[in-house]
Amino acid sequence: MNLFSFSAHFGTEDDCINHFKSERDKIGLTCKCGSTEHFWIKSRLSYECKKCRSRTSLKSGTIMENSNLSFLIWYKTMFLMSVTKKGFSAKEIQKQLGLKRYEPVWAMVHKIRKAMGNRDAKYTLEGMIEFDEAYFTVASSEVEHEKGIRGKGAVGKQNVAMMAESTPLEDIDTGRKEKQVRFFKAKVLDGHGGEEISETIKESLDNQSIVFTDKSTSYVDIADFVELHVMEKSSKETTEETLKWVHIAISNAKRNLLGNYHKIKRKYLQLYLNEFIYKLNRRYFGDRLFERLIIANITGL
Numbered sequence: 001m002n003l004f005s006f007s008a009h010f011g012t013e014d015d016c017i018n019h020f021k022s023e024r025d026k027i028g029l030t031c032k033c034g035s036t037e038h039f040w041i042k043s044r045l046s047y048e049c050k051k052c053r054s055r056t057s058l059k060s061g062t063i064m065e066n067s068n069l070s071f072l073i074w075y076k077t078m079f080l081m082s083v084t085k086k087g088f089s090a091k092e093i094q095k096q097l098g099l100k101r102y103e104p105v106w107a108m109v110h111k112i113r114k115a116m117g118n119r120d121a122k123y124t125l126e127g128m129i130e131f132d133e134a135y136f137t138v139a140s141s142e143v144e145h146e147k148g149i150r151g152k153g154a155v156g157k158q159n160v161a162m163m164a165e166s167t168p169l170e171d172i173d174t175g176r177k178e179k180q181v182r183f184f185k186a187k188v189l190d191g192h193g194g195e196e197i198s199e200t201i202k203e204s205l206d207n208q209s210i211v212f213t214d215k216s217t218s219y220v221d222i223a224d225f226v227e228l229h230v231m232e233k234s235s236k237e238t239t240e241e242t243l244k245w246v247h248i249a250i251s252n253a254k255r256n257l258l259g260n261y262h263k264i265k266r267k268y269l270q271l272y273l274n275e276f277i278y279k280l281n282r283r284y285f286g287d288r289l290f291e292r293l294i295i296a297n298i299t300g301l
Contacts, residue, residue: 001079010076016268024058029047031054045059046058062301063301067104080093081275081293082290087256089260113271113272114271115301119296124204125164125183127165128167129210130164130243131163134160134250136254137157137264138158139263139265140266155244159192161204162186162249165181181245184249184280197221201226209227212232213243215231215233216291252280
């Protein structure tokens with residue numbers, strides 16, 4: 001969807017409200033009493049339960065909940081965040097929206113990124129999986145610089161687990177295999193031990209998967225949680241062949257984050273990775289990416 005198409009479909013607040021209600025109606029709404037039947041009160045932008053008469057606002061239960069920003073502002077922001085794979089900083093989005101205050105825009109953008117992560121967290125990777133860790137640049141305090149930590153946990157670096165389904169896409173009708181692969185995941189790690197790696201594997205991968213890694217000592221327990229674990233000694237050949245796609249994802253993520261954002265704080269890195277992975281997994285969606293982001297908004301909590 002380009003700017004002219006967006007403006008034609010979502011030029012007013014009512015356009016956005018009507019579209020959002022339509023998408024929410026498709027998903028359905030369940031009252032706290034368990035009923036799924038509601039009246040629509042247009043003047044209040046709220047649903048009223050036919051059984052217990054309690055009301056639920058259109059924003060309630062979505063990532064827009066408790067936000068005073070208009071539907072039009074939210075829609076414009078989601079458009080900007082989906083229109084390009086490189087993304088925009090919150091400061092640039094504030095400028096494009098013409099808003100005076102930065103804080104509401106910053107909060108809105110991070111809520112959308114959280115919704116992206118929650119949406120992808122519903123799915124597990126399966127088949128042939130490449131797994132590796134990478135160290136991303138993050139903002140560091142003066143105290144951290146004074147400590148001068150080196151190696152794992154170094155100042156200004158944060159380790160991230162990156163996973164890639166390396167099973168090539170295959171056309172069901174022709175049997176032709178594509179050069180591209182399927183889905184990715186990224187998770188910021190709190191530590192460097194095997195326990196957290198194992199926990200990441202359990203929550204991110206199907207237990208029937210085959211996992212490829214290098215020979216890091218942190219990976220020795222992965223075989224307990226998957227069908228097969230293949231370890232290869234780190235080398236140029238391993239990077240370019242066995243772990244090809246996961247390293248491409250790592251390289252692209254680092255370039256994307258460094259090129260668009262400055263001084264990402266450690267505690268917010270996962271949110272930025274959520275956006276990168278969400279769009280990477282939907283790289284062939286085209287115009288549908290914006291529509292999928294609306295659904296992620298509705299189900300994001």
